[in-house]
Every structure is written in C-alpha cells, then in structure tokens.
Amino acid sequence: MSNLKQVFTDEKAFIAFVVAGDPNFDATVDHIVALAEGGADIVEIGLPFSDPVADGPVIQEADLRAFAAGANTDKVFDLVAAVRQRTQVPLVFLTYLNLIFKYGYDAFCAKCAELGVSGLVIPDMPYEERAGLAPYADQHGVDLVPLITPTSGDRIAKIAKAATGFIYVVSSLGITGTRDEIQTDLGSLVSQIKAVTDIPTAIGFGVHTPDQAAALGQVADGVIVGSAIVKLIAEHGDQAAPYLKQYAHEMKAALPAK
Ligand SMILES: O=P(O)(O)OC[C@@H](O)[C@@H](O)c1c[nH]c2ccccc12
Numbered sequence: 001m002s003n004l005k006q007v008f009t010d011e012k013a014f015i016a017f018v019v020a021g022d023p024n025f026d027a028t029v030d031h032i033v034a035l036a037e038g039g040a041d042i043v044e045i046g047l048p049f050s051d052p053v054a055d056g057p058v059i060q061e062a063d064l065r066a067f068a069a070g071a072n073t074d075k076v077f078d079l080v081a082a083v084r085q086r087t088q089v090p091l092v093f094l095t096y097l098n099l100i101f102k103y104g105y106d107a108f109c110a111k112c113a114e115l116g117v118s119g120l121v122i123p124d125m126p127y128e129e130r131a132g133l134a135p136y137a138d139q140h141g142v143d144l145v146p147l148i149t150p151t152s153g154d155r156i157a158k159i160a161k162a163a164t165g166f167i168y169v170v171s172s173l174g175i176t177g178t179r180d181e182i183q184t185d186l187g188s189l190v191s192q193i194k195a196v197t198d199i200p201t202a203i204g205f206g207v208h209t210p211d212q213a214a215a216l217g218q219v220a221d222g223v224i225v226g227s228a229i230v231k232l233i234a235e236h237g238d239q240a241a242p243y244l245k246q247y248a249h250e251m252k253a254a255l256p257a258k
Pocket residue numbers: 017044046054055059094123175176177178204205206207224225226227228
C-alpha cells in the first residue's frame with residue numbers, strides 16, 4: 001500500500017489531471033509543479049492512448065497533442081523522473097489497461113515504485129479483470145484505485161472492499177468533460193461505499209468550478225478535475241503554469257475543512 005490514503009487524513013483533497021506530453025514533455029513538468037504549488041494534493045498523469053473510450057473531446061485532443069510531441073510510455077516515465085527532481089507531490093497514472101499489458105504488468109508496476117508513482121486508475125479494467133494485475137501492484141506497493149459509477153449497484157461492496165489508496169467516484173454516466181449540473185445522488189452513492197470501507201473517496205467527471213468543489217467536498221473526501229485543467233493548457237500552451245497554479249489554488253481553497 002502506498003502513501004495515497006494518508007493524503008486525505010487532515011484535509012479534503014484536490015486532485016488535478018493532466019495528459020503527459022500536452023503540449024510537450026517539458027511543459028507538462030512545469031504544469032505538474034505549478035499545480036502542486038497551487039495546492040493540488042495528488043496529480044493524476046494521463047498516459048496518452050489511441051482509443052481513450054472514456055474520454056470526451058477535450059482530453060482526446062490533448063492525447064493528440066501529446067502524440068504529436070512523441071509520447072510513449074518510456075517518455076512518460078522520463079517525465080515522472082524529471083517531475084521528481086522538483087516536487088514530491090503524490091502521483092497516480094490514469095491509463096487504459098492495454099498500455100500496462102504491453103509494457104508488462106511486473107515491469108510497469110516496478111517502474112511506478114521506482115519513480116514514486118503511488119497508484120493506477122484504469123478506466124477500462126473492470127473489477128472482475130483486476131486479478132491479473134493486482135499481485136504485481138501489491139508486490140510493488142502500487143495502489144489500484146477503482147472507479148465506482150452511478151450504475152455500479154450491487155457490485156459496489158466488492159469493488160470498495162478490494163480498493164487501496166482511494167476510490168474514484170464517477171459523478172455521471174458518459175465521458176469526461178465539464179458539466180454544469182450533476183444529476184446523480186452522490187450522497188447516497190458515497191454512503192454505500194462508506195458502509196463497507198474507510199478508504200477515502202474522490203468525485204470526478206464534470207467537476208470544474210469552486211462552487212462544485214465546495215458542495216462535493218461535503219459529500220466526499222476530495223474532488224478530481226481533468227477537462228477544465230486540460231482546457232487551460234489548450235488555451236495557454238506551454239505558458240499555462242501560472243494559470244494552473246491559480247486555478248489549483250482556487251479549487252483547493254473552495255474545499256470545506258475536514
Ligand atoms: O475531465 P473531467 O470531467 O474533469 O473528469 C476527470 C478526468 O478528466 C480524469 O480523471 C480522467 C481522464 N481520463 C479519464 C478516463 C476515465 C476516467 C477518468 C478520467
């Protein structure tokens with residue numbers, strides 16, 4: 001087990017997502033440092049993927065920019081090594097399973113441990129398929145952060161019980177992207193999780209405003225923002241760092257006290 005669970009001990013957590021290599025690898029290092037300086041408690045690094053089925057247009061386009069910058073898995077590992085020269089902010093990877101499979105489960109988890117990547121969020125790995133990867137993740141102390149969605153229903157208990165690190169609560173059905181309204185009864189979803197585990201919960205999908213952070217922070221232990229951050233990067237390119245720092249600061253400040 002990694003250091004992730006502890007992040008949530010004293011405060012509500014702000015988790016920020018970026019795509020590795022968007023718009024280039026040096027810029028992503030600056031962006032991660034800026035998010036951490038602004039107050040992000042965990043940075044989720046997306047590995048660019050050719051078929052990101054859970055992603056909306058904003059993140060798909062970021063993946064394309066990253067591929068244009070030459071993204072591949074080894075470059076992402078080099079990026080993390082460069083990040084680690086500048087910040088110890090907890091990191092997780094957001095990646096589709098095929099990229100880990102291709103690299104090799106053992107080698108990938110070993111690399112995460114070596115570089116200080118605490119966990120993996122794998123949107124296309126159902127609970128029922130985790131057994132192949134889990135032994136390697138355990139052995140290297142890398143958390144497998146599961147996603148629980150509004151339709152997880154009677155699978156919630158078993159998914160939550162097997163979780164380490166934190167649980168990614170998906171706010172809405174569909175794909176990533178900012179939303180003005182979240183319809184799901186997240187209070188009820190989170191209490192079903194809390195009934196079976198004390199692993200922290202963080203809500204993502206559609207979150208972008210400080211008001212949402214304030215409200216969702218009452219429901220869960222943290223919030224996750226992707227597309228709103230990626231939009232700032234699309235707008236400001238390799239000069240986005242100050243905007244990201246300011247945004248992270250606003251979101252972190254909006255979260256309620258624990
Ligand atoms: O973009 P949003 O709506 O803020 O959602 C978070 C999200 O981007 C990030 O956690 C993420 C990026 N790609 C994903 C794929 C599946 C689940 C989650 C993700």
